[in-house]
Amino acid sequence: xxxxxxxxxxxxxxxxxxxxxxxxxxxxxxxxxxxxxxxxxxxxxxxxxxxxxxxxxxxxxxxxxxxxxxxxxxxxxxxxxxxxxxxxxxxxxxxx
Amino acid sequence: xxxxxxxxxxxxxxxxxxxxxxxxxxxxxxxxxxxxxxxxxxxxxxxxxxxxxxxxxxxxxxxxxxxxxxxxxxxxxxxxxxxxxxxxxxxxxxxxxxxxxxxxxxxxxxxxxxxxxxxxxxxxxxxxxxxxxxxxxxxxxxxxxxxxxxxxxxxxxxxxxxxxxxxxxxxxxxxxxxxxxxxxxxxxxxxxxxxxxxxxxxxxxxxxxxxxxxxxxxxxxxxxxxxxxxxxxxxxxxxxxxxxxxxxxxxxxxxxxxxxxxxxxxxxxxxxxxxxxxxxxxxxxxxxxxxxxxxxxxxxxxxxxxxxxxxxxxxxxxxxxxxxxxxxxxxxxxxxxxxxxxxxxxxxxxxxxxxxxxxxxxxxxxxxxxxxxxxxxxxxxxxxxxxxxxxxxxxxxxxxxxxxxxxxxxxxxxxxxxxxxxxxxxxxxxxxxxxxxxxxxxxxxxxxxxxxxxxxxxxxxxxxxxxxxxxxxxxxxxxxxxxxxx
Numbered sequence: 001x002x003x004x005x006x007x008x009x010x011x012x013x014x015x016x017x018x019x020x021x022x023x024x025x026x027x028x029x030x031x032x033x034x035x036x037x038x039x040x041x042x043x044x045x046x047x048x049x050x051x052x053x054x055x056x057x058x059x060x061x062x063x064x065x066x067x068x069x070x071x072x073x074x075x076x077x078x079x080x081x082x083x084x085x086x087x088x089x090x091x092x093x094x095x096x
Numbered sequence: 097x098x099x100x101x102x103x104x105x106x107x108x109x110x111x112x113x114x115x116x117x118x119x120x121x122x123x124x125x126x127x128x129x130x131x132x133x134x135x136x137x138x139x140x141x142x143x144x145x146x147x148x149x150x151x152x153x154x155x156x157x158x159x160x161x162x163x164x165x166x167x168x169x170x171x172x173x174x175x176x177x178x179x180x181x182x183x184x185x186x187x188x189x190x191x192x193x194x195x196x197x198x199x200x201x202x203x204x205x206x207x208x209x210x211x212x213x214x215x216x217x218x219x220x221x222x223x224x225x226x227x228x229x230x231x232x233x234x235x236x237x238x239x240x241x242x243x244x245x246x247x248x249x250x251x252x253x254x255x256x257x258x259x260x261x262x263x264x265x266x267x268x269x270x271x272x273x274x275x276x277x278x279x280x281x282x283x284x285x286x287x288x289x290x291x292x293x294x295x296x297x298x299x300x301x302x303x304x305x306x307x308x309x310x311x312x313x314x315x316x317x318x319x320x321x322x323x324x325x326x327x328x329x330x331x332x333x334x335x336x337x338x339x340x341x342x343x344x345x346x347x348x349x350x351x352x353x354x355x356x357x358x359x360x361x362x363x364x365x366x367x368x369x370x371x372x373x374x375x376x377x378x379x380x381x382x383x384x385x386x387x388x389x390x391x392x393x394x395x396x397x398x399x400x401x402x403x404x405x406x407x408x409x410x411x412x413x414x415x416x417x418x419x420x421x422x423x424x425x426x427x428x429x430x431x432x433x434x435x436x437x438x439x440x441x442x443x444x445x446x447x448x449x450x451x452x453x454x455x456x457x458x459x460x461x462x463x464x465x466x467x468x469x470x471x472x473x474x475x476x477x478x479x480x481x482x483x484x485x486x487x488x489x490x491x492x493x494x495x496x497x498x499x500x501x502x503x504x505x506x507x508x509x510x511x512x513x514x515x516x517x518x519x520x521x522x523x524x525x526x527x528x529x530x531x532x533x534x535x536x537x538x539x540x541x542x543x544x545x546x547x548x549x550x551x552x553x554x555x556x557x558x559x560x561x562x563x564x565x566x567x568x569x570x571x572x573x574x575x576x577x578x579x580x581x582x
Binding site for chain 1: 196197198199200292293305306307332335336338398400401403404405407408415419422423424425426427428429433434435436437438439440441442444445448450453454456457458460461464470471473474475476477478479480481483515516519529530531532556557
């Protein structure tokens, strides 16, 4: 098992959009290393002929694809930290 | 007559129907009890006094007009603060959702209210249901009513403590890896995790979508059956809810334990289980044997890998589910971010607590390029092996029995600095979530003054067998009638 380093945590934190402090990065590197070392036990199992299980449903989960009314736009925007003219507002992304 | 707050949900309903008490009186007594003990226990994040009283008066009015009494007429219930109620805050125990009023109500809560239940409040939880002690709540520490220096278990610690402290005869929680059964065991109450797909999750804030399930806490198995009958069943708003008829769970209570085969994975229980918990477990098996059940040994060879498998699968799903908290659509947003990237990063850094961040990091790691096959995909395959273990075991037995928790309620801070130790508290409960099967935890006595729990697991959609054996067990014991001194 590769050692989990602060650089690994840095990389993953970027993927997960988390700005961590230096202490958090060091702490998580150490703790993830412990957790993954514990999880190493599953590497020894022979799973070559085993199908992965992505859910536990024993009955079908399909429904007809029929359009239906969703929530009212104004009602949804009431929960937003910032909204304007029926849209969510965020800092400028394009241009200056 | 016992005080109203000592009565079970079923007894309260019977009294309301017989007009011995009004729903309003029931609500008032429970709210008074709540005010008296809540400063010690801290089970609730939000108390809905006016709403509960108003609902109680509506139940009384409908009854006075001659309408039939619904199944939970006048029964107070506490709801884990991860289930939405329109217009009321849902925090999930997190700062990132502080002040968020959801625009909808969870189907489970809507069904409870339609059945005449009085929602007393929203209960404390480990942030986003991640934890085994409720210490990860961003808001308060809930205490174990049996020993206020100890945790109530988690993540539904508030709901378990509310029922143990007699502020509500009934509460709801969620169980992703044991979050109903483990706090039930640690607080000396009963808890049912139904089969995956049994209860609609519409309006439940998602943690790990292939594992999450909603279920009830109560003191008696009779109450669990009553509550399950109300919330189970298909819901067009949740496509993972099963389109199967819901049996009359209350009718299942009378069958007794005669002839039932109870499978015990003895080799898995050999080490790491607290002596007191193990002693109570053995006694519980004898009670069931006296009632006519037979104990057989079963082999579940992949259970030693369940915790590793669970913490890979659950964190992977959580990292994806929690991507939605980005400061754009609801909840917290960092002040004056320089750009959109910082808006996301700083909001998430300020809004999430350490355990949630740790799990997002772990989950993102096991899904990331280069590690996906070795961790996530492999864990999904081991999950299949665990499910097959149970399928084979259920050829030889009707239920699998274990202690619910390897340890009794622990002290605050005891495991807080060691996440792996905290994860191991779930060792007997996570297998049911991985396999998607139902599980029941029953109070089975005390060791050193702290409650112990008996766990029973059954085949998918066979809650009836759990409830039948649970009722038979409670008919021969009085552990569920013990009250903590508060």
